[in-house]
Amino acid sequence: xxxxxxxxxxxxxxxxxxxxxxxxxxxxxxxxxxxxxxxxxxxxxxxxxxxxxxxxxxxxxxxxxxxxxxxxxxxxxxxxxxxxxxxxxxxxxxxxxxxxxxxxxxxxxxxxxxxxxxxxxxxxxxxxxxxxxxxxxxxxxxxxxxxxxxxxxxxxxxxxxxxxxxxxxxxxxxxxxxxxxxxxxxxxxxxxxxxxxxxxxxxxxxxxxxxxxxxxxxxxxxxxxxxxxxxxxxxxxxxxxxxxxxxxxxxxxxxxxxxxxxxxxxxxxxxxxxxxx
Numbered sequence: 001x002x003x004x005x006x007x008x009x010x011x012x013x014x015x016x017x018x019x020x021x022x023x024x025x026x027x028x029x030x031x032x033x034x035x036x037x038x039x040x041x042x043x044x045x046x047x048x049x050x051x052x053x054x055x056x057x058x059x060x061x062x063x064x065x066x067x068x069x070x071x072x073x074x075x076x077x078x079x080x081x082x083x084x085x086x087x088x089x090x091x092x093x094x095x096x097x098x099x100x101x102x103x104x105x106x107x108x109x110x111x112x113x114x115x116x117x118x119x120x121x122x123x124x125x126x127x128x129x130x131x132x133x134x135x136x137x138x139x140x141x142x143x144x145x146x147x148x149x150x151x152x153x154x155x156x157x158x159x160x161x162x163x164x165x166x167x168x169x170x171x172x173x174x175x176x177x178x179x180x181x182x183x184x185x186x187x188x189x190x191x192x193x194x195x196x197x198x199x200x201x202x203x204x205x206x207x208x209x210x211x212x213x214x215x216x217x218x219x220x221x222x223x224x225x226x227x228x229x230x231x232x233x234x235x236x237x238x239x240x241x242x243x244x245x246x247x248x249x250x251x252x253x254x255x256x257x258x259x260x261x262x263x264x265x266x267x268x269x270x271x272x273x274x275x276x277x
Contacts, residue, residue, distance in 0.1 A: 011078030012042070015085050022089065030105040031092030035085050038143060041073050042081050049074065053139035054116045056124050061136075068116040071141045084143040091150045098157050107153070108146065110214060111201055115145040118197035126193065140191040145198035151176050152202025176202075 016039075024032065046052065052070035059067045075081040096104040119140060127135035155172050163175035170178050176199050184192045204210040 009078035011080075011082030012039070015039070015082045018086060018089070022093075026093075027089070028093060028096035028101055028104070030101045030108065031088065031096050033105075034092070034108055035088060038073050038075065038081060038085055038088075042075050042078070045074055046070060049076065049141055050139065053141045054119055055139035056120050056127065056136035058139060059116070060120055060124070068113045071116060072112040072143050072146055074141045075143070076141065080142060084147060087147050088143065088150075091147065091154050094158065095150060095154055106214065106218060107150075107205070110210075111146050111149045111198075111205075114204075114210075115149060115194070115197045115201050118200055119145065119191075119194050122193040122197055135193075138191065138193070140194045142194075144191075145194045145201075148176055148180070148195050148198030149202035149205070151179075152199055152206060156202075156206040 019027070019035070027035075047070065052067055052074045054067050054071040058064050075084065092104070099107070123135045123138055127133055155175070159173065161172045162169050163172045163178075165175060165178045165182055168178065180192070180195050180199060183195065201210070205214075
């Protein structure tokens with residue numbers, strides 16, 4: 001299966017427009033580097049989607065572990081890339097300023113791989129619990145799982161406030177759970193397990209042993225917050241859209257296109273014939 005192209009990549013153009021609206025000098029280095037890597041691999045993918053997506057069958061049974069590194073930074077189409085990277089821009093500016101570039105970069109790297117592992121475990125468990133082997137064939141790509149984890153982390157470091165998810169006001173602390181359910185109900189083709197894996201990894205860091213383990217293994221000492229002088233009005237980083245408005249817009253876009261090309265975290269069912277491609 002190849003990434004679907006639909007002529008002009010409008011999502012990519014809008015993304016680049018918002019990046020320049022923010023200003024390259026105002027985007028912390030790890031956030032900017034991660035965004036640039038995702039854009040580069042969208043334009044020049046290392047492999048077709050079926051060769052980079054994560055699944056129990058391909059990653060675990062076939063021992064193709066490189067997919068843990070490749071899947072988060074490949075996207076199905078320009079809108080998939082756009083919504084993920086705009087969300088990364090908003091979260092990255094806040095979190096990298098708060099945590100410092102070294103720790104934030106370490107978090108991005110660890111989360112990207114660990115979420116893939118948790119995703120495989122969840123899909124394997126679902127296949128057993130529901131007696132449905134098709135869960136082992138579900139194959140996911142995209143940065144959405146990492147973004148769910150970063151949302152948990154952001155709410156931990158910036159507590160308080162409420163979010164409006166599809167007209168429902170909820171504490172920001174629980175917004176990720178409502179988004180998880182809402183996305184799955186409104187766009188069933190998206191990967192519930194991938195998004196859930198992101199939330200679980202975020203909680204493992206904020207409430208569990210992951211933070212201590214990461215700091216111990218890296219010998220990390222607290223670095224000062226990101227020093228750039230950036231306005232606190234984060235609406236400008238999303239082209240005037242709040243994160244909840246981005247979420248609703250993404251859902252509307254998904255409902256207009258139920259194919260894999262426009263999903264927040266794409267779930268690809270691999271046919272038997274694809275094993276020979």
